[in-house]
Amino acid sequence: MVDSTGLKVFGEGEWKVRKHGYSKRHTWRKVHLAMDANTGQICAALMTHQDVGDAEVLPDLLDQIPAGTPIGVVGGDGAYDTRQCHAVIAAREATLSIPPRDGAAPWPQRTPGAAWRNDALDAIGSSNRREWKISSGYHRRSHAETLMYRLKMLTGRSLAARTISAQATEVAIRAGVLNRMAALARPQSVRIT
Incomplete structure (x- = not known):
């Protein structure tokens, strides 16, 4: 499962923003994570500038x-519904679990993925997006959302380091901390009906 989130680098506190609005110094970094949904472990982490897209x-x-x-399934949100992403996933011989964007048109058959x-487009067209999500296992992507929540709640919503290389190191350390926590005591989720 892949996803991304933003972490504040520096800027005003929330009170000042509400009172006076944002200034030019409001900056944040994007943290991209890939996780193994079966173990809860972060397999890959990358920090980029705020303008870099997920795909x-x-x-x-x-x-x-x-x-x-081996990578069984690569799951993500609609931001990963690009030809480049599908080609990279196909090259790793993995299955996809990425919803086509709204208004998506079919691709030529020789395009990877x-x-x-x-x-997926046919299944969504014949029933609806909700049914497709259930049948394709798309809801497992919620594990990545939970991982992003843990990243922010357990390790903080902002980066303390000021240089880009130190911020990348801080992100790697946070990923290591989350992996260690998941290895020690990963909660068992049970669906209640």
């Missing part, structure tokens, strides 16, 4: 996972 980073995230390591994406 641009997916190849770098998957490159952090050793080539010999097109068969899966076109099948």
Whole structure:
């Protein structure tokens, strides 16, 4: 499962922002994480500038996972519904769990990942997006959302370091802390009906 979130670098406190508005110094970094949904472990982490899109980073995230390591399913939100992402996932021989964007059109069959994406479009068209999410296992992506919540709640919403290299190190340390916590005492989630 892949996702991203923003962490504040420096800027005003929330009271000042509400009172006087944002200034030009409000800056944040984007943290991109790939996790193993079965173990809860972070497999890859990358910090980028706030303007870098999720789809641009997916190849770098998957490159952090050793080539010999099998990847079963790559799940993410609609931001990863690009030809580049589908090609990178297909190159790793993984299955996709990425919803086509609203208003998406079918891709030519020779495009990597097109068969899966076109099948998803057909399934959504014949029933609805909710039914497709249930049948495709898309809801497992909520594990990535939970990981982002833990990243912010347990390790803080802002970065303390001021230089980019130190911020990248801080993100790596936070990922290591979360991995250690998950290894020691990962909660068992049970669906209540």
